[in-house]
Amino acid sequence: MATLSTPTFDNSLLKDILPDRKITWLERVLGPENYRIIKGLLKTPASITGFILIGGFILIAVFAPFIIPPVGSDPFKIPRDGFSGEPQPMGTEWNKNVPDLPFWYTPLTGKTEWVHLLGTAQGQYDIFYGIIWGTRTAFRTGLMVVISTFLIGIIVGSISSFYGGMTDNIIMRIVDIFMTIPFIMMALIMAAVLTPVLGRSLLPATLALIAFGWMGYARIIRGDILSIKERDYTLAARVVGVRDSRILFRHILPNAIFPTLVLASLGIGDVVLSFAALSFLGIGTEIGYADWGQVLSFARNWITSLNIYWYIVVWPGLTLVLFVMGWNLVGDALRDVLDPRMRGKT
Amino acid sequence: MINYIIRRLLLIPVLLFGVTMIIFGMLQLLGPVERSALYVKDFPKNENQIAGIIKKYGFDQPFYVQYWVWLTGKIDPGTGERHGGIVYGDFGYSRTGSQPVIDMIKDRFPNTLDLALWTVVPMLSVGIWMGVQAAVHQNGAIDQGARIFSIIGTSFPTFVFGLLMLMFFYAGLGWFMPGKMSDWVNQLIYSGEFTQYTYLLSIDALLNGRLDVFWDAMRHMIMPILTLSYITWATFVRVTRSSMLETLRMDYVTTARAKGVKESDVISKHAQPNAMIPVITLAGFSVVLLLGGVVITETVFNYPGIGQAAATAAQQLDVVTVLGFAIFNGFVLICANLIVDVMYAFIDPRVRLA
Numbered sequence: 001m002a003t004l005s006t007p008t009f010d011n012s013l014l015k016d017i018l019p020d021r022k023i024t025w026l027e028r029v030l031g032p033e034n035y036r037i038i039k040g041l042l043k044t045p046a047s048i049t050g051f052i053l054i055g056g057f058i059l060i061a062v063f064a065p066f067i068i069p070p071v072g073s074d075p076f077k078i079p080r081d082g083f084s085g086e087p088q089p090m091g092t093e094w095n096k097n098v099p100d101l102p103f104w105y106t107p108l109t110g111k112t113e114w115v116h117l118l119g120t121a122q123g124q125y126d127i128f129y130g131i132i133w134g135t136r137t138a139f140r141t142g143l144m145v146v147i148s149t150f151l152i153g154i155i156v157g158s159i160s161s162f163y164g165g166m167t168d169n170i171i172m173r174i175v176d177i178f179m180t181i182p183f184i185m186m187a188l189i190m191a192a193v194l195t196p197v198l199g200r201s202l203l204p205a206t207l208a209l210i211a212f213g214w215m216g217y218a219r220i221i222r223g224d225i226l227s228i229k230e231r232d233y234t235l236a237a238r239v240v241g242v243r244d245s246r247i248l249f250r251h252i253l254p255n256a257i258f259p260t261l262v263l264a265s266l267g268i269g270d271v272v273l274s275f276a277a278l279s280f281l282g283i284g285t286e287i288g289y290a291d292w293g294q295v296l297s298f299a300r301n302w303i304t305s306l307n308i309y310w311y312i313v314v315w316p317g318l319t320l321v322l323f324v325m326g327w328n329l330v331g332d333a334l335r336d337v338l339d340p341r342m343r344g345k346t
Numbered sequence: 347m348i349n350y351i352i353r354r355l356l357l358i359p360v361l362l363f364g365v366t367m368i369i370f371g372m373l374q375l376l377g378p379v380e381r382s383a384l385y386v387k388d389f390p391k392n393e394n395q396i397a398g399i400i401k402k403y404g405f406d407q408p409f410y411v412q413y414w415v416w417l418t419g420k421i422d423p424g425t426g427e428r429h430g431g432i433v434y435g436d437f438g439y440s441r442t443g444s445q446p447v448i449d450m451i452k453d454r455f456p457n458t459l460d461l462a463l464w465t466v467v468p469m470l471s472v473g474i475w476m477g478v479q480a481a482v483h484q485n486g487a488i489d490q491g492a493r494i495f496s497i498i499g500t501s502f503p504t505f506v507f508g509l510l511m512l513m514f515f516y517a518g519l520g521w522f523m524p525g526k527m528s529d530w531v532n533q534l535i536y537s538g539e540f541t542q543y544t545y546l547l548s549i550d551a552l553l554n555g556r557l558d559v560f561w562d563a564m565r566h567m568i569m570p571i572l573t574l575s576y577i578t579w580a581t582f583v584r585v586t587r588s589s590m591l592e593t594l595r596m597d598y599v600t601t602a603r604a605k606g607v608k609e610s611d612v613i614s615k616h617a618q619p620n621a622m623i624p625v626i627t628l629a630g631f632s633v634v635l636l637l638g639g640v641v642i643t644e645t646v647f648n649y650p651g652i653g654q655a656a657a658t659a660a661q662q663l664d665v666v667t668v669l670g671f672a673i674f675n676g677f678v679l680i681c682a683n684l685i686v687d688v689m690y691a692f693i694d695p696r697v698r699l700a
Contacts, residue, residue, distance in 0.1 A: 046497075177364030180679060184641045185672045186368075188660035192668045193375050273503050277642050280505045282661040299509055300646075303524065306513035313513060317506035325501035332497065 034258045040337030041262075041330060050329030057323055061135040068132050069100045076133060076290045081116070081124040087302065087309045090119040094126070119311040121298035125288055127312065131319050133290035138323065141202060141275050142268035145209045150264040152210070153217025154257065160218070161225040162248050172222075175215045183212045183274070191283035200286040205278040209271055217260055224256040231255075259338055266334060269327025276320055292320050350691050354684055365676040366432070369669060370413050376665075378405035384438075384665055437670030442659045447670035450655060455674075456545035457526060458644075458651035462636035464548065464567055465574045470629055473579040477586020477625075482613055484591060492583050499580030504573060508646035511569045522568050524647040531562050570647045574640060578632050586625050593621040623694050630686030637678050 027035040041047055060067065064075075071079040079097035081088075094114040106112055118127040160171040187208035194204035228234065229252060237251050272292075278284045279293025280300075287294070295316040302309050373381065382399045400406050404415055419431020428434065437447035480492035515522045527535075527547060534540045543553050548567070551560035593599065594617050602616045603609070641653035648654065652671055659667035 173360070174364070177361060177368065180361055180683070181365055181368065181672070181676050182635065182679065185656060185668075185675050186372075188641070188656055189369065189372055189665070189668050189672055192660045192663050192665045193372055195663055196380065197375065276503060277505060281642065281645055281657045283657075296505065296509070303509075303512045304517060306509065306517040308517075310513055313506070313509045317503075317509065320503055320506060321501050324503065325497065328497060328501050 030258070037259065037262060037334070037337050041333050044333055046329045047333035050326045050331075050333070053322055053326030054330070057135055057326065058139070060132060061139045064132050064136055066102055067104075068129050069102060070133075071097045071099045076137065078125040078130045078133070078288050078290050078295075080288070081120060081126065084124060085122055087122055087298075087312050088116060088120045088124065090117065090311055092116045092120065099129070118315045119309075121295055121312050122301060123288070123298070125295070125298070127295060127315055130290050130295040131292065131316055134292045134295065134316075134319070135323075137202070137285075137289070137291045138272045138275075139268075141206055141209075142271045144206055145213060145271045145275075146264050146267050148210045149214040149267075150217055150260070152214035153264075154221055154253075154260070156214065157218035157221035157260075158225055158248060158253065161222040161229065162244070162252070168222075171218075175218055178212065178215050181212075184277070186212050187274075187278055188281075188283065191278065195283070202285055202289075205275055205284045208278070209274055213267075213271070217264055220263065221256060221260045224259060225252055228252050228256045262334060263338075266327055266331040269324045269331070273320070273324050292316050296320070347691065351688055354687055358680055358684065361680050362677070365680070366417065366673065367413070369672055369676070370416055373665070373669065374409065381405050432670075432673060437673065438666040440659065440664065440667040440670070442662050442664045442667055443655065447667055450667070451652065451670065451674050454650060454652045454655050457547075457649065458637065458640075458653065460546040460548055460563075461567060461570055461574075461640075461644075461649065461651060462633065463546070464564075465571050465636055466633055468571065469575045469578050469582070469632065472575065473582025474586050474622075474625060476579065477583045478590055478613070478618065478621075480583060480587045481590035481594065481621075489587075492587070496580035496583045499576055502577065504577055504640075504642045505646050507576060508569070508573045508643060511573060512646070515569060522565050524569070524649070525566055526563075526650050527566060528562050531559055534559065566649075570640075570643050570649055573643050573646075574636065581632075582625070582628065585628050586621070589624045590617065590621040593617045596620075626690060626693060627686075630683075630690065634679055634682040634686060637682050 024035075026038070030038065042051075079099065081094055081096050081098075092115060094116055098114050101112075101114065105114070109115075109117075116126055116128065118131070120126055121130070156171060156175070160168045187205065190208035190211065191204045194207060198204055234247060234251055237247050242251070275284065276291070276293030276296070279291050280297045282297060285291050285294055296313065299306065299309075299312045302312065306313060376384075378400045379396060382396065382403055382405050404412060404420070407415075415431075417431065417433055419428045419434060419436060421428050429436075435448045437451075439445075440447045440450050443450040476492050476495075480489045483489050512524065516524060531547075535542065540550070540554055540556065540559070542550050544550055548560055548563040551557070551563055594613075596617075599612060599617050602612050607616070640651070641657050643649070644651040644654035645657045652675070656668055656671040656675075659671070
């Protein structure tokens with residue numbers, strides 16, 4: 001009778017078959033699937049450009065007080081140089097509510113007094129200040145909306161897919177209904193209803209973006225959970241008698257969450273775009289708040305002479321375009337990585 | 347096929363119920379006093395009178411009762427007249443439009459339809475053509491160009507693009523203008539010499555044989571048309587390109603090539619028809635969105651469609667008007683979606699069998 005040999009744990013033979021491949025610490029932490037996503041994102045020149053753009057905006061947001069120090073108690077109020085309606089061109093002297101001189105100003109511009117670097121908008125709001133501090137507003141609203149929609153999406157999607165059957169059917173039909181109505185109309189209603197209650201602030205537009213922004217994430221996480229639910233390790237956990245909630249939170253979610261997480265974080269670009277659009281329509285923040293859409297909305301009163309006052313459109317517009325483009329470039333690479341038809345090609 | 351249509355038709359009441367429920371639910375964020383203030387012109391200061399109004403309009407009733415009254419209206423016991431009821435088209439009185447909301451919709455919707463009609467042509471033809479070219483010349487100069495073009499297109503916010511258009515073509519060159527029509531066209535319409543057959547200005551101009559009116563309408567519409575086209579082209583290029591690439595890799599395309607079919611025929615007759623299926627979905631979706639009123643574009647160009655009216659109302663916190671437009675919008679979208687789905691089932695047999 002043949003004796004059963006004990007395994008030797010000697011993998012030296014495998015080395016001839018498998019290529020010698022170093023596993024980095026990042027891959028160990030994330031696992032091979034998720035590591036592939038991160039690697040794919042850092043590969044093309046387009047996505048690297050995207051990361052550089054995003055990084056630049058993060059730096060601007062973090063160092064905003066050093067780029068242009070706030071005037072008055074609320075840094076998000078754009079300082080006004082007078083009350084005249086007509087926009088002033090770039091390089092006009094700054095007379096009232098002048099901020100302190102930051103360290104870079106004199107060496108770079110050779111001037112010892114603040115001027116309106118990018119001109120002023122209607123009501124003498126400084127455009128440069130609005131763009132710099134608007135970056136903080138953009139990240140604030142973007143993060144707030146993305147984190148909330150992500151959490152709602154995860155909760156709805158997991159409940160729906162984990163319990164399946166009738167629950168799944170009903171929840172998914174509700175998702176369908178939410179998707180039927182165009183988001184912007186709903187945002188208009190919410191702003192009109194909430195503004196008298198909450199006052200003009202970031203809140204009505206943010207709440208509208210949250211209430212009608214979670215459906216996509218719920219659908220994606222649902223699909224991923226449905227596939228992970230069928231894996232052997234989930235079945236094994238069930239056989240051992242693990243509680244439902246523990247299976248969901250410890251076994252399924254950690255393995256299913258990553259693609260949705262990446263997708264959600266790249267959603268910041270879209271959120272900021274929608275928020276700026278709402279602000280532009282005049283249903284976001286109060287007038288004079290440092291917010292790109294708000295600064296752009298001043299241009300609406302000057303469309304007959306935009307060729308003279310081009311700076312009230314071009315500078316805030318360019319900022320918004322570059323910001324959104326940064327996220328889109330990375331998002332484009334992500335779409336390629338997540339596309340199952342592309343698997344094995346990166 | 348008939349089964350499929352019936353199944354889709356049965357879904358309409360469910361969707362309508364859901365949509366109205368969400369919209370009405372949002373109204374509940376307001377307290378009874380604020381809600382009664384929406385419907386009463388001279389709102390009294392006296393607390394007893396306010397309580398009387400709340401009682402009269404039933405704002406103290408449970409949620410489902412209020413929803414039912416909101417849907418079907420309430421019959422006055424004295425006169426037998428029906429008050430309110432969105433099913434009967436009574437969306438209330440618009441403060442910003444100084445007319446009943448339903449009349450406002452009747453005024454505005456033809457304009458939105460007019461714009462949508464003229465946007466569809468360049469949107470579809472150019473978008474699909476570019477996508478096909480990008481796929482056929484994969485990784486070539488055209489493909490790279492199309493990629494850059496679409497990245498820029500998706501990154502441009504509608505209103506920034508619109509403002510730039512206004513800067514160049516209106517303020518700078520003076521070729522095109524915002525709004526709907528010039529003053530003399532407006533006077534012409536009021537004079538009665540201009541028959542309004544369809545209420546779509548461009549079509550009516552052609553039917554009346556007035557090319558000058560048509561040209562005027564076009565000069566007002568060309569900027570919104572270009573703006574809407576440009577932002578949708580990006581998506582069309584992407585979808586057409588990837589679908590076309592996938593089709594070109596299929597065995598039957600290789601077979602056609604092996605048989606010696608001309609390359610141009612392989613592309614236009616063999617690959618393109620099958621590659622168009624996802625594009626048709628996207629096209630349907632885009633047309634539906636155009637019909638819903640394009641809020642931002644209409645607002646930037648001051649074009650008097652339903653989107654612009656809704657935005658103006660929201661800005662002035664005219665809840666009644668915004669609600670009316672949103673319900674109408676939801677209704678149009680649901681119907682248009684149904685039509686698109688049915689057309690889609692005609693084109694792709696796999697859909698109706700699923």
